[in-house]
Amino acid sequence: MKRQSRLLAECTAPEVRAQIDRSPKVIVPAGATEQHGPHAPMGTDAILATEVGLRIAARIDGLVAPALPYGVSGDHRGFPVVYLSVPVLTGLIQDVCRSLAETGFREIVIVNGHYTNMLALSGAVAELEGLPDGTIVFPFSYWEPLPTDQLNDYLSADAGLHANIGETSAVMAVDESLVDLDHAVAEYPAFPVPPTAPVVAAFFFSGRGTTFRATRSGTWGDPRGSTADRGRRYLDQIEESAVKFVHEVEKVFEQFSVSAGAAQTGA
Numbered sequence: 001m002k003r004q005s006r007l008l009a010e011c012t013a014p015e016v017r018a019q020i021d022r023s024p025k026v027i028v029p030a031g032a033t034e035q036h037g038p039h040a041p042m043g044t045d046a047i048l049a050t051e052v053g054l055r056i057a058a059r060i061d062g063l064v065a066p067a068l069p070y071g072v073s074g075d076h077r078g079f080p081v082v083y084l085s086v087p088v089l090t091g092l093i094q095d096v097c098r099s100l101a102e103t104g105f106r107e108i109v110i111v112n113g114h115y116t117n118m119l120a121l122s123g124a125v126a127e128l129e130g131l132p133d134g135t136i137v138f139p140f141s142y143w144e145p146l147p148t149d150q151l152n153d154y155l156s157a158d159a160g161l162h163a164n165i166g167e168t169s170a171v172m173a174v175d176e177s178l179v180d181l182d183h184a185v186a187e188y189p190a191f192p193v194p195p196t197a198p199v200v201a202a203f204f205f206s207g208r209g210t211t212f213r214a215t216r217s218g219t220w221g222d223p224r225g226s227t228a229d230r231g232r233r234y235l236d237q238i239e240e241s242a243v244k245f246v247h248e249v250e251k252v253f254e255q256f257s258v259s260a261g262a263a264q265t266g267a
Contacts, residue, residue, distance in 0.1 A: 006054055008063045016063070020104040025062030027053040028096060030121060030139070032071030032114035035079035037163035037219035039184035042080065044163070044171055045071065049113030051174050052142040055239040056111065060246060065100065068092065071114040075204050078212030089120035094128050101131045109246060110139035115161075116205070117141075136253045142238055145245035150237050157195045160188070160221015162211070166234055168223040173231030186222035189214040 005011060008026065011019070031046025041047065046067040053064040073083035084092070097108050110121055121139040128137060143155050143166075153159055154166035172179050193199060204210045211218065 006057045006062075006064050008065045011063065016103070019063055023061040024105045025057075025060055025107040025109070026065055026100055026105040027057050027062055027109045027111055028065045028093070028100070029053045029067035030071060030093070030110055030112045030114065030117050031067045031069055032073045032083075032117070033069055034071070034073040034076040034081040034083065034114075035163075035218045036167065037184065037217055037223065039180050039182075039219075039223060040163050040168050040171055041178045043069065044167055045113035047113075047174055047178075048167065048170050049111050049142060051170070051235065052113075052238055052242060053109075053111045055235070056109070056242055056246060059239070059243045062107070062109070065096070067113075068096070072116040072120055073114065074208035075116065075210040076212065076218070077209040079218050083208075084120075086120045086123070089117065090124040090127075093121055093124040097125075097128055097137050098131065101135045101137075106132070106135050107250070108135070108137040110137070111242075112139055112141040115141060119205070133258065136250075138249055138253075140242075140245065142242055145241040146237060147241065150241070154234050154237075157200075160219070160223070161200070162220040163218060163223060164221025165223050165226050165230070166221075168226035169228070169231035170234050170238075171231065172226055172228040173235055176228050179226070181224065181226060184223045184226070185217045185219055186224060187215055187217045187219045189220060 029046060029049035031043065031049050033042050035042060036044040046069050050064065050067045057064050070082055070084050072086055072089055073081050100108055112118055112121055118141060125137050125139055143151060146154060155161060159166055168179055
């Protein structure tokens with residue numbers, strides 16, 4: 001007997017049609033294939049975006065599309081990496097969203113797992129036109145809705161922003177065999193000024209190879225204390241904040257729908 005699955009790729013066409021009739025929601029994980037220090041898998045961002053996507057899907061009754069495995073990762077050039085340009089990822093996400101909408105999905109949530117992808121994802125959605133009436137599309141990075149204290153513990157200048165204890169522990173919670181802590185090292189880029197978000201963006205968004213210039217190991221943080229238990233705690237926190245965020249965004253789209261706007265103006 002065929003098992004039920006939240007993964008779009010594991011569903012039959014009739015199962016997808018039945019899902020759309022019941023709840024036309026789909027999550028698109030956006031990841032990357034790039035180094036995550038000497039200890040964590042290249043697919044960390046796609047792995048975590050998919051895991052978060054599955055957790056959200058179970059709570060909002062949706063499906064999870066196959067993760068986009070490549071991202072805007074040119075800043076990692078010099079390390080092992082496969083990357084896309086911003087225009088290519090922009091066009092790719094637009095085509096994926098259009099075809100999902102044509103299939104019948106009316107809520108498309110892009111769960112981003114790689115920070116720099118948002119350069120393309122936000123632009124893609126802002127200029128995405130011609131979707132069927134009532135279709136909503138929005139991207140967010142899965143860690144963004146976390147409360148400040150939880151975010152600082154998971155991903156921050158202090159906790160580290162790449163291949164750190166947060167990301168590494170979360171991957172271990174998904175599949176501990178993918179991480180080799182024997183090779184984990186601690187490293188923080190030696191910024192000459194406090195690494196505030198604007199300073200970080202100004203440098204790392206400035207061109208390709210910036211991460212390679214700033215770190216020797218590719219790690220930003222100290223992943224050596226990572227554990228699967230810690231990762232499960234992080235993922236539970238991420239799930240709760242992400243589901244709350246999605247529900248809040250749904251309410252905003254409902255409040256400011258096209259039909260509601262037309263009614264207000266008497267159109």
